[in-house]
Amino acid sequence: MATIAVGILVLWFALSVVAQVSDRCLRTLRRYDVLGLIPAYNFFAPTPGTLDYHILVRDLSSDGELTGWRELPYLPSTPWAFVWNPGRRHNKAIFDVMKDLAAWINELGPDKASIYLSTPYLTVLDHVSALPRAEAATKTQFLLMSSRRRQGAGVDVAPVFLSALHPLI
Amino acid sequence: MTADQYLVLTEQLVAVAVVISCLEYLVRPGVLSDHGLAGWPVGRLTRRWKTGPWGAVLDAILVPSRYRIVLLLRCGAAVMLLVPWTEPVPRVAALAIVVVSSLLAQVRSSYGHDGADQMCLVVGGAALVARIALVTEAALWFIALQACLAYATAGLKKAASPVWRSGEALPGVLGTTIYGNARAHRTLVRHPGIARLGCFSVIAIETAFPLALIGLAPVTCVLLALGVAFHASTVILMGLNTFFWAFTATYPAIVYVALAR
Structure with missing residues (x-):
């Protein structure tokens, strides 16, 4: 029993080391790591996330008019975030979805339509489709933007991805 | 201090992270809801096995209402770890709940997690192996090396x-x-x-x-x-x-x- 247990720990550590060697090693291992046991320790490296991501939504009404864009807000931080920071999970999820979508876009082959069945696309589409709406809408569309605080004052904003218009059921 | 006391201290510190994390999810469950960014309806589509023979079992556990119970259990187990139990059985049970719920969180969605969740799984997993197979020293080595x-x-x-x-x-x-x-x-x-x-x-x-x-x-x-x-x-x-x-x-x-x- 003890030998098997030590063997498990040795194997787990060895795979953890291999996973840190390169992104390719990590991706290969994670393909088989269905339970998420292999860690990735490259916190904020090599390129740290210095962008803010934003999800904007607009709808197509039944009379064919497009609404203006509205941004889905980040959950606010509290002055006690150093001990209690419940909004960070939602905010981190926005960041993760955007990073995942950017990776999909970079790796898209000639069949660009595959993005529409990707996990990040479906995640955002499902999320924005279920948002409460003041007025009846027939279709919805989302826009993903990035922004970066300038070294001086102001913010640089750039579009990342515009979705198709999807029917609302 | 003995190796076992060092392991208890490690378990107690990681339990604090687990308690905070569970309470934060329970207070703001929107991200885990069916249409949240870490929702199960899309999360279950990410790998084929999640909708295969295991699908019904996962569906039963990972829908938001039941997953809240998993989070409550996880929180309770972490609170148990904060108490320096002398009996090994409650610690093994608490660690098993912490580790299994960590794995369920990974299975449910890959969005919203961070490196702290990852380290909780690594430390909790090693502590569980140590408690079951009585390999405390090996587990402490594993945690230190990780x-x-x-x-x-x-x-x-x-x-x-x-x-x-x-x-x-x-x-x-x-x-x-x-x-x-x-x-x-x-x-x-x-x-x-x-x-x-x-x-x-x-x-x-x-x-x-x-x-x-x-x-x-x-x-x-x-x-x-x-x-x-x-x-x-x-x-x-x-x-x-x-x-x-x-x-x-x-x-x-x-x-x-x-x-x-």
Whole structure:
């Protein structure tokens, strides 16, 4: 029993080391790591996330008019975030979805339509489709933007991805 | 202190991270709801096996209403770990709940997790193996080596990055909404020398961290103190509250491996 247990720990550590060697090693291992046991320790490296991501939504009404864009807000931080920071999970999820979508876009082959069945696309589409709406809408569309605080004052904003218009059921 | 007492301390520290994390999810469950960004209806589509023969079992556990019960159980198990039980059975049960619920969280969705969740799984998993197979010393070695691997990987990858070496990384990260701090961002933008010093300090602490295991008490103590200071600063500036507990949970194992054996 003890030998098997030590063997498990040795194997787990060895795979953890291999996973840190390169992104390719990590991706290969994670393909088989269905339970998420292999860690990735490259916190904020090599390129740290210095962008803010934003999800904007607009709808197509039944009379064919497009609404203006509205941004889905980040959950606010509290002055006690150093001990209690419940909004960070939602905010981190926005960041993760955007990073995942950017990776999909970079790796898209000639069949660009595959993005529409990707996990990040479906995640955002499902999320924005279920948002409460003041007025009846027939279709919805989302826009993903990035922004970066300038070294001086102001913010640089750039579009990342515009979705198709999807029917609302 | 015995190896078992070091392991108990490690379990208690990681339990604090688990309790905070569970309560944060329970207070703001929107992200886990069916249409949340970490929702199960899309999460279940990410791998074929989640909708195969296991699908019905996972569906039964991971729908939001039942997953809240999983989170409550996880929170309760972590509270149990905070109590220094002498009987091994309650600790094994509590650790098993913490580890299985960590795995379920990974299966449910890959969005919204962070490095602290990852370290909780690594530490909790090793502690569970130690308790079941009575291999406390091996588990403490495993935890200490994982911590050193984590810091060294993060440090070396930062050292290879022009963004970190130029000093632009810290003001950039602190300028974001989710990890930002407006005052610290402004200060570092105004004083690029301080920003560069900060970046190199992070690289130096992380890269040098494995030296904590060489067995020289002053070196180990200085590196662990720097580690605590580093995590305290990320808590205050970036709101990485559970990182502090998850990573300092590995420090008793490092002390045991480096100094106490």
